[in-house]
Amino acid sequence: MISLQSYVGGRWVTGSGDPKTLHDPATEAVLGDVRPGGLDFGAALAHARTRGGPALRALGFRQRGELLKALAGKLHEHRDELIEIAARNGGNTRGDAKFDLDGASGTLAFYAQLATSMPAGNCLPDGEGLQLGRTPRFWGQHVWLPRPGVAVHVNAFNFPAWGMGEKMACALLAGVPVIEKAGTPSALLAYRIAQLVIESGILPEGAFQFVAGSVSGLLDLLGPMDAVAFTGSSATGALIRGNRNLVARNVRVNLEADSINSAVLGPDPEADSDTYGQFLANVVVDMTQKAGQKCTAVRRILVPSGQLDEVADALRERLQAIVPGNPLQADVRMGPVASAEQLRDVRAGIDRLAAVAQVVTGGSRPLPGPGYFVPPTLLRARDPDAAVLHELEVFGPCATMIGYDGSAAAAIDLCNRGGGSLVASAYSDDRSFVEQLVLGIAPWHGRVWLGSEKTQGQALGPGAVLPGTIHGGPGRAGGGEELGGLRGLSLYLQRTAVQGDRAVVGRTFGGEGQPG
């Protein structure tokens, strides 16, 4: 039993106020707690601004990349210990935990590698220079420079390692110190990672601070050079985006929120084809990995109406083979959801879906014994137009099949009813169908994943977020954008147009010859 500490202002601090209890979601055993109060956020921000930020920016992009490499190594070194914590506090199977932890270290390593091709200093040219005057003498060059602010990262409970790691990687490489708030239910893993980061001494003091508990009040203190990156529910996201101080001071906000992602089986794949096989396999992984608690997981499965029976049978068979259990047991392929609150929400959500859909397998009924378990639950919509299908994210091992007529137009219409999603996947070898579908759904999605004969065995499924391509989506998905290589740094950098004599601007700030 432990009360998690926060690391702010250069020391570990025990919180105060009403504790929130942390559980093992497989056994409901109490593991510790977090307490919301007792932190001096003004001092934390000052510490980041006066110590962490200047120390990071004294290094330049390339050296900061080396710090990320060392952090990746540190996580990898403690992988087994962290996997065990992820099982106990997160309900993660070994596979789930590796997905989270290797995602974190892999993303840190990706940005470390990216840094090797960046300038040594802090000035990153953006595009080519351009002539602005009557002659080439008067010249313009856009540059990106680190903002002298603080990055506040409000992380979700579902990826305590990866979520924190991917946000940290971009901010730290940009040269901006971070304050990491852990998602409460799974805070033990984030806490242990924070301990490793601090103990390692890899980062300069003030570059990394960690909050277990609450950041209530912190947002009211942020200024124009700061940034907030949030992952979590739409409702909390809207509270952050609408925060009076953030609005008044034009503080940058990036949100990753709910998303009713879809998978589309095209009209062409035969049941014995590789494309069809990928479709089934990816849907099952998305529904059951992390017990379906992924913001990128599929929630709507679009199937040509004539194939609904066959797909329902195939998915039912695979899903019924996955029995939720304690992830510390080696043969368990799916753990519980993260908390009693999640369990309640998921069951209520399944009931809401079941009002407009038939339950193919699983359902909302309680399972015997302790633990926050939900069986893999597949539904089949009676009415594809029912709004709840396109509006309700059930954040657990649950998805709904929806029939469509096999045309790209119908699939586009259904996908886009999600109101903006992180990802859609499509499975087809019909080029014309794929092209039409992508052009129709891309504006409503941050990412489109295409499965075809040739991708068999080549790729992680649509649920995996890769650091080279952006993560985020419009509208309902939060309207944000993270990762995508250098694109992910832009939240923390200021783009400025420098205009003047070409001999000065081009040489000092352009591609040739970097300052400092």
Place this chain on the structure above:
Amino acid sequence: MISLQSYVGGRWVTGSGDPKTLHDPATEAVLGDVRPGGLDFGAALAHARTRGGPALRALGFRQRGELLKALAGKLHEHRDELIEIAARNGGNTRGDAKFDLDGASGTLAFYAQLATSMPAGNCLPDGEGLQLGRTPRFWGQHVWLPRPGVAVHVNAFNFPAWGMGEKMACALLAGVPVIEKAGTPSALLAYRIAQLVIESGILPEGAFQFVAGSVSGLLDLLGPMDAVAFTGSSATGALIRGNRNLVARNVRVNLEADSINSAVLGPDPEADSDTYGQFLANVVVDMTQKAGQKCTAVRRILVPSGQLDEVADALRERLQAIVPGNPLQADVRMGPVASAEQLRDVRAGIDRLAAVAQVVTGGSRPLPGPGYFVPPTLLRARDPDAAVLHELEVFGPCATMIGYDGSAAAAIDLCNRGGGSLVASAYSDDRSFVEQLVLGIAPWHGRVWLGSEKTQGQALGPGAVLPGTIHGGPGRAGGGEELGGLRGLSLYLQRTAVQGDRAVVGRTFGGEGQPG
């Protein structure tokens, strides 16, 4: 006497409700009015979404560029008529009016030219493709596609032509229909331009709608694919950014707001140098062009303390030669401010500055006769640390000299106290000073303009917004970004990562071989 109409839903509509009177600011003669009510915004949005948007997107980037070219030509064709309206309703001298009108047609023409190097279709690749899997088979390509929404442009009164033109250019080229709200005091010019746009038939029906009056209520109807671009005061900007519907639905918002821009005279220029001469000339232009009603105009003039007397003398002499008057008279070099409300605000602002600064020339005293006239007003700060100097934008022909010790560090500190500005200019031939200054102020500015011996006679001053470089600034300046070539389209496009078989993704969505 005319009551301005709006063009919505395919027809001209007369507003209803309490009229706001439009004046000739030089004579206070009544020219017409605008009325806030009577428009069906739901129908206007539907018209844009179902007619204007699809018609624009049926064209592709290159053909849309041709529309912009035709619009630029139409404005140029009516230049003399428009200059006269700008004088009567805007208080613009001929030079001011040309700055606004040629800015509009020039920006439209710039984007028309840019379009010739864009894809013919609607799919704009973003960067190179990249390997995502174990082999190059699994591939990623970021693309930009037009969002199927509506661009709502809330324009400021100071640049009725340019402001509307630059926003329109980016949205229309992106493939997004616009609803243009005119700044009320100068709405006659925007109205006439709207008439020309509609009469010309250049744009497909629904691609351009025009609102004279108010957009109150319109923002509550926007959805995730829409965007709002606003230019005006911080206070109104915060109301827009904080609008409950825009927050809840993650509607994109771009703000250009107040800005306490600075000009820095470096420690080196001698009084007879070209660099020093540019400094004086640009400051005088910025203070008096458009009667100082430019969001990019200089408000703080940083001068090495030892040179304050000499600079004050030189600026006083030049400013006193500029006597405000009716811009319809050919010899008048500066007109009135735009409205009685502006006059009141500018006078009150000068008084607030005069509490911490000495008036070198001009001042807040009323001038004889009718018209909203303010003399060019230069102040000299007694205390450089007085907060009002760095926080109050007096939106008229007014700026304050502030002494500093000639070091880059001191200049950086003062410039950045503006809390985020659109532009800072610096005049120096000392490379080390310039480099240090730029790296220090760039994160707080959208643009930095460098004057030196070599830029003499080569460039428009820092007040001019060029379409090739970004316009916007962090924090106080709104946190937005417009123009900058292709960068200016990003508000209206969705960036999406397409992942799949390289043979499909690379060929269909990558650099080689554009769809449709």
